[in-house]
Amino acid sequence: MDPTPAPDPMLTATLRQMADIALPPPVSMMPATWGWAVLFAAAVLVLGGFLWRWLRQRARNRYRREALAELSRLEKAIDQPAGRRHALQSLPALLKRTALAAWQRETVASLSGKAWSDFLQAHAGTARIDSETYRFFAEGEYRPAALASTDEARARQRLAAARQWIEAHDVRS
Template identity: 40%
Template sequence: MADTDPGSLDRLHDIAVPPPVSWWPLAPGWYVIAGVALVLLGVSVWAAVDRWRRNRYRRDALRELDLIEHRAQVSTAVIEMAELLKRTALAAFPRERVASLTGAAWLGFLDATGGTGAFTSGDGRLLGDAIYQRAEPGTAPDVPKLVAVVRHWITHHRC
């Protein structure tokens, strides 16, 4: 009679659990997400390579500036840095905008594109007319400060 008792615990059975859901094959939404992620990865790699190529002139200019700094011939360092700045500007900006600039206009251009005031009112003033004047005996330009100003412009100017 115990078998006919509906409240008996002997009649309980385990719950039938379905098999776990497989992660493969993926749902269609995951394929869309993977495709979008692949496209974004490709675009970001392309942009990074393009930016690296476009900034080659900066790396070359900084390498040459290091050579000028290590040579440390004060008499020619200012002239070499002025030439380096002009060549770097010609590589980055249209020739019509840069080639004819001299003196205060050139220094103003360097300040405007470099986001600084170091050329018109700072250590970079030496580059304005110093390349056209003879250095007076006993007056040596502060080359390390000038190198720092030039390095900052090469690194941070915006086209």
């Protein structure tokens, strides 16, 4: 007996005709229906709208951020008496500049004394500030002698009240 059988001619012919398996094309990541494209476009529009509103709100409140940055510089100078006096003397002017940035010049620029104090109170929004502090905001820059004798705790209270007003004032009212 021969250990290797004779090759079958039919099997040999069939093996020569064989080819590799044909793979299907890769699955597309694009949506197959137009509904998905519409949904994607709507999502992009909604996100774009939110981004536009956020940027507009941020631009509208830029004056608040600048005023708060200046207020932070004043708060750092409050430890020494000379710095305290300068900070307290600068505080009413800072509030006036903040109001001028938010309201029309004709509305704010001419206000002083009681009228300025009433304006600050009327537009305080959610800020909770006592009437003595409002009076200080209205008259503080005109009484520099009183500023020199202000203690640190009172000065910090005035700066905190100014921060509250800047953060919470309501431009719509």
